Amino acid sequence: MNNEILMAFINENTNNSAVCSADQYDMLNVNIKADQLIDLVDVLKNKQGFIYLTDICAAHYPEKVGAEFEVIYHLHNLIENQRVRLKVALAESDINIPTLTVHFVGANWMERETFDFYGVNFVGHPDLRRILNMDDMDYHPLRKQYALEDETRTDKNDTFFGR
Amino acid sequence: MISTETIDGDIATQNLGPTHPATQGVFQNILKVDGERILSAEPTIGYIHRAFEKLAERRPYNQIATITDRLNYCSSPINNIGWHMTVEKLAGIEVPKRVDYMRVIVMELARIADHLVCNSVIGVDTGALTGFTYMFQEREKIYELYEEICGARLTTNLGRIGGFERDFNDIFHAKLNAFLKEFPVNFDEFDRLLTRNRIFMDRVIGAGPITAERAVEYSFSGPNLRAAGLDYDVRVMNPYSSYQDFDFSIPVGKDGDTYDRFVVRQEEIRQSLSIICQALDKMPSGDFHANVPEFYLPPKEEVYRSMESLIYHFKIVMGETTIPAGEVYYSVEGANGELGYYLVSDGGRTPYRLHFRRPCFIYYQAYPEMIVDSVLSDAILTMSSMNVIAGELDA
Numbered sequence: 256m257n258n259e260i261l262m263a264f265i266n267e268n269t270n271n272s273a274v275c276s277a278d279q280y281d282m283l284n285v286n287i288k289a290d291q292l293i294d295l296v297d298v299l300k301n302k303q304g305f306i307y308l309t310d311i312c313a314a315h316y317p318e319k320v321g322a323e324f325e326v327i328y329h330l331h332n333l334i335e336n337q338r339v340r341l342k343v344a345l346a347e348s349d350i351n352i353p354t355l356t357v358h359f360v361g362a363n364w365m366e367r368e369t370f371d372f373y374g375v376n377f378v379g380h381p382d383l384r385r386i387l388n389m390d391d392m393d394y395h396p397l398r399k400q401y402a403l404e405d406e407t408r409t410d411k412n413d414t415f416f417g418r
Numbered sequence: 419m420i421s422t423e424t425i426d427g428d429i430a431t432q433n434l435g436p437t438h439p440a441t442q443g444v445f446q447n448i449l450k451v452d453g454e455r456i457l458s459a460e461p462t463i464g465y466i467h468r469a470f471e472k473l474a475e476r477r478p479y480n481q482i483a484t485i486t487d488r489l490n491y492c493s494s495p496i497n498n499i500g501w502h503m504t505v506e507k508l509a510g511i512e513v514p515k516r517v518d519y520m521r522v523i524v525m526e527l528a529r530i531a532d533h534l535v536c537n538s539v540i541g542v543d544t545g546a547l548t549g550f551t552y553m554f555q556e557r558e559k560i561y562e563l564y565e566e567i568c569g570a571r572l573t574t575n576l577g578r579i580g581g582f583e584r585d586f587n588d589i590f591h592a593k594l595n596a597f598l599k600e601f602p603v604n605f606d607e608f609d610r611l612l613t614r615n616r617i618f619m620d621r622v623i624g625a626g627p628i629t630a631e632r633a634v635e636y637s638f639s640g641p642n643l644r645a646a647g648l649d650y651d652v653r654v655m656n657p658y659s660s661y662q663d664f665d666f667s668i669p670v671g672k673d674g675d676t677y678d679r680f681v682v683r684q685e686e687i688r689q690s691l692s693i694i695c696q697a698l699d700k701m702p703s704g705d706f707h708a709n710v711p712e713f714y715l716p717p718k719e720e721v722y723r724s725m726e727s728l729i730y731h732f733k734i735v736m737g738e739t740t741i742p743a744g745e746v747y748y749s750v751e752g753a754n755g756e757l758g759y760y761l762v763s764d765g766g767r768t769p770y771r772l773h774f775r776r777p778c779f780i781y782y783q784a785y786p787e788m789i790v791d792s793v794l795s796d797a798i799l800t801m802s803s804m805n806v807i808a809g810e811l812d813a
Contacts, residue, residue, distance in 0.1 A: 364779065
């Protein structure tokens with residue numbers, strides 16, 4: 256099954272609202288809406304053989320107003336050896352997305368990690384707690400507003416190189 | 419995942435870890451035990467979390483290789499080379515065939531070293547310390563081989579974007595040939611000590627099993643998935659670095675228990691040896707790095723002599739190399755399973771986002787399920803046979 260057939264299948268199951276962003280480096284890259292995720296993954300898993308959840312992670316784009324966060328899913332069809340990347344954009348004001356633990360038990364920790372670092376709320380997750388950071392941390396450290404180094408430092412000046 | 423059945427209703431809560439002599443690494447499990455039997459387990463992870471993904475957002479691409487060292491530190495070269503290949507894919511760099519073969523040799527050596535640690539430690543946890551001491555001598559030889567290639571042993575930072583920093587030297591070849599001659603003999607001895615040893619078999623068969631269906635649900639990969647009976651191997655499924663040129667088989671188990679994981683790793687060591695021999699035999703001539711001056715550091719003497727070299731040296735060291743914007747997912751078969759790099763580049767000097775798909779992190783969550791209703795000593799065995807590496811788990 257090539258990427259065009261898969262894209263047609265995804266379109267059928269999302270009322271043609273899925274957007275195929277650039278098909279980069281051989282992997283189909285599909286942007287969908289948060290409320291379509293569960294149903295789409297369900298048909299992909301049960302009808303198309305995408306039985307393997309490779310990864311869940313998120314990214315933060317503070318300049319994209321209304322779509323500041325992106326949750327990225329990589330699925331793998333082990334029989335036909337095809338991968339697909341699903342992306343769901345979320346607004347900072349409504350950072351909720353249904354959990355994939357209903358389809359893959361392995362999504363549990365991947366979603367906890369994403370919650371830990373980005374604060375994405377996976378609705379319906381059985382145990383949404385921090386996983387790598389300490390429990391009483393009060394922010395989500397991979398968000399872009401948290402600089403890696405203390406910005407008030409004056410002893411390290413890199414302005415000469417434009418950064 | 420909580421078993422309610424009790425023997426005499428006397429349930430104790432026990433801390434296994436964070437530092438426990440029987441768990442190799444920093445892992446904590448809060449166990450509810452009824453006598454020896456485990457009723458539930460609650461793992462706590464993150465003790466050595468070092469924020470690699472955040473660090474990577476500030477480092478230029480060539481400096482991230484040293485972060486990858488510290489993921490699965492039992493097989494750092496695989497992580498390094500996987501990262502270099504990810505950047506090569508993003509930047510569209512083609513490397514010479516010779517580089518592919520050299521990489522295969524190094525990666526398979528790393529796989530052997532990693533599997534040796536895992537399997538000999540399974541021996542230790544069952545009470546057979548002898549094999550461990552012998553196999554660690556063999557691992558030492560592999561570390562000496564790394565030393566000849568890159569100068570380092572554990573955190574190797576081996577290779578560069580585009581190839582290797584230097585060609586394999588004569589000492590490396592001599593040591594590798596000696597290793598290929600001596601290692602199979604010693605390894606067979608180790609194999610005879612354990613694999614068909616009645617005491618060992620009684621001890622590990624049936625300890626910490628998982629079915630193939632469950633393993634896929636949990637997104638297992640690597641030897642643990644193959645021990646459960648599913649033959650998914652990135653080297654075969656999505657061949658990288660010319661793995662399609664080599665003839666090797668993928669061992670699979672049946673029950674997914676500690677014994678199957680042990681035997682699968684034993685056989686993978688043999689297959690890795692065969693791959694190394696094939697790669698040495700068929701080693702193509704050519705350069706040991708791609709001709710990509712904007713990524714590959716020029717020789718130092720050139721930097722003092724020629725303007726172009728000086729410019730490229732400066733740009734690489736200061737992280738001023740231009741890199742295309744784009745998104746790439748690249749994965750290699752790490753010693754523990756599918757080691758993936760999800761890289762988002764906005765064209766800047768550092769990755770915009772880098773996520774490591776760490777096989778340990780993903781399969782360790784099945785640990786409570788695998789040990790519930792077994793005894794405490796089986797739980798220790800299960801953990802060492804899953805080869806959970808704290809560095810990779812906590813990133």
